[in-house]
Amino acid sequence: xxxLPKYAFFRGKMVPYSEAKVGxxxxxxxxxxxxxxxxxxxxxxxxxxxxxxxxxxxFRRLMLSMRLMRMELPYTVEQLIDIAKQVVAAEGHRxxxxxxxxxxxxxxxxxxxxxxxxxxxxxxxxxxxxxxKNETGAHVTISGWRRIDDNMIPxxxxxxxxxxxxxxxxxxxxxxxxxxxxxxxxxxxxxxxxAENVFIVRDGTLITPPVxxxxxxxxxxxxxxxxxxxxxxPVVERHIxxxxxxxxxxxxxxxxxxxxxxxxxVDHRPVGSGEMGPITARIRxxxxxxxxxxxxxxxxxxxxxxxx
Ligand SMILES: Cc1ncc(COP(=O)(O)O)c(C=O)c1O
Numbered sequence: 001x002x003x004l005p006k007y008a009f010f011r012g013k014m015v016p017y018s019e020a021k022v023g024x025x026x027x028x029x030x031x032x033x034x035x036x037x038x039x040x041x042x043x044x045x046x047x048x049x050x051x052x053x054x055x056x057x058x059f060r061r062l063m064l065s066m067r068l069m070r071m072e073l074p075y076t077v078e079q080l081i082d083i084a085k086q087v088v089a090a091e092g093h094r095x096x097x098x099x100x101x102x103x104x105x106x107x108x109x110x111x112x113x114x115x116x117x118x119x120x121x122x123x124x125x126x127x128x129x130x131x132x133k134n135e136t137g138a139h140v141t142i143s144g145w146r147r148i149d150d151n152m153i154p155x156x157x158x159x160x161x162x163x164x165x166x167x168x169x170x171x172x173x174x175x176x177x178x179x180x181x182x183x184x185x186x187x188x189x190x191x192x193x194x195a196e197n198v199f200i201v202r203d204g205t206l207i208t209p210p211v212x213x214x215x216x217x218x219x220x221x222x223x224x225x226x227x228x229x230x231x232x233x234p235v236v237e238r239h240i241x242x243x244x245x246x247x248x249x250x251x252x253x254x255x256x257x258x259x260x261x262x263x264x265x266v267d268h269r270p271v272g273s274g275e276m277g278p279i280t281a282r283i284r285x286x287x288x289x290x291x292x293x294x295x296x297x298x299x300x301x302x303x304x305x306x307x308x
Contacts, residue, residue, distance in 0.1 A: 007090045009083050009123040014090060020122060028104035031112050032161020035065035037101045038256045039219075040128065041088045041305055042291045050088055050097070051302040053256075053291050055081045057219045062101055065157040071103055071119035080123075081303060087123050088305045098128035098257070104160070131257035132196075136276055138179040138253070139265040140193070142242065143169045147183045147191040147214045155191075155214035169194040180253065182245065182266070185214050190240040196253035196261065197221035200244060201272075201279050207244075210237040220254040220287075223301070227286050230297075233279060250277030252284075260284040 008020035028034035039058040041050040059080040066073065075083075084099050091097065106120040132138055145168050148155050153162040173181035173194070182198060185191045191209060192198050197218040199208045206228050211217050225235045245251055249272045251263040260283060262276035271277075276284075290298045 003126055005087075005091060005124040005126055007087065007124070009087055009121070011120065014086060017124065020124070022104075022106065023108050025108035025110075026104070027107045027109065027117060028160065030110075031105075032159070032164070033069065033114065033117070034102055034104035034160035035062065035069055035071065036103070036158050036160060037062040037065075037099075038158075039084070039099050039101075040256055040291070041084075041097045041099060041125070042293075043093070043095050043097075044293050045094070047293065048306070049293070049308070050093075050305040051291065051293050052081070052084055052088070052099070052305060054219050054223070054301045055084055055303050057222070058256075059084075059101070061158070061217065061219065062103070065159060066103055066119070068154045068157040069119075069159065070114045071105075073103065073119055073121055075121065083121075083123050084125075085303070085305050087125050091125055093125075093127050095127050096129065097125045099123065099125040102160075128257070130259075131255070132179050132253070132261045134179050135259065135261045137264040138261050139177075139268075140180045140182055140253075140263050141173050141176060141178040141267050142245075143173060143181040143183045143194070145169045145172070145183060147185055149186050150214055156211065156217050158216060166194045180258075180261070180263075184242065188242060189213055190242060190245060191215055192218075193253045193255070193258070196255035196258040198240070199224065199252050199254065200240060200248035201250035201277060202244070202248055204233070204279070206233055206235045206279065207240060208235070208237055209240055213239060218254060218256075220256060220259070223287065223290070224254050224260070224283055227283055227290070228279075231282065231286070233283075245271070248272065250280045252280045260287050 010020035
């Protein structure tokens with residue numbers, strides 16, 4: 001059970017969470033016609049400050065998901081960042097939080113379609129620590145499910161209905177005793193994790209599937225690519241074959257929830273040495289310094305929640 005928020009941004013204003021309710025006929029609830037985002041605000045105890053991580057990039061992606069779903073709302077990226085700040089400040093947690101913006105088709109009617117409907121925005125946040133149990137040594141399987149294809153449901157959009165695919169992948173992996181699963185594209189290449197992008201390391205090069213392999217275009221993925229390049233680690237975007245994950249030197253998952261999760265076993269086979277590898281460890285360490293505001297070079301990625 002997760003903690004319920006005290007407030008939510010709902011129908012254009014902040015309200016107590018108990019008032020942020022929709023009717024059971026709501027289109028999005030019946031047909032999955034909603035899109036969402038997920039970003040973190042990292043708490044810096046020394047500075048008494050919470051930093052939203054790359055909110056402009058998260059809200060730009062939210063708007064792209066809206067375009068895919070023919071949703072129009074009057075908010076700008078700057079206004080959405082302000083709403084996120086208000087939501088985080090209202091809760092006042094002195095810990096890391098996860099902010100969830102959700103744009104949903106709010107009409108209460110029967111009929112599956114996208115046109116002629118009324119999108120609405122809600123935003124709330126909850127305290128959030130780790131997402132994957134073993135962030136420094138996860139055991140993953142390769143899912144029997146395939147990743148949704150762009151011609152079925154746009155994979156690069158964060159579309160609520162599409163997350164049934166994630167739920168099937170995640171639950172089957174968890175009930176079989178794994179921490180996560182990798183999922184293949186229709187043509188059998190590695191696309192990503194259930195809700196994370198994936199990287200392998202081979203001979204000192206970081207390799208990740210291209211945005212045309214039905215991945216969600218992750219912001220943590222983009223962050224890792226930049227950090228690696230700045231550290232002098234070459235990064236290549238190309239297809240990853242299934243068996244490459246068995247012979248990779250290192251393997252890790254990236255996501256707002258999963259952060260940087262080292263994968264040390266795939267289907268009972270050790271990855272590399274069976275321990276978190278050196279490149280993963282360096283990137284992971286740098287990532288956590290960056291998100292907590294300890295690396296001035298990347299300060300432009302952070303938006304403080306509290307005025308000082
Ligand atoms: C399917 C999927 N892939 C990848 C990611 C990672 O994206 P990001 O780093 O932007 O959180 C997520 C999480 O949002 C996701 O749901």
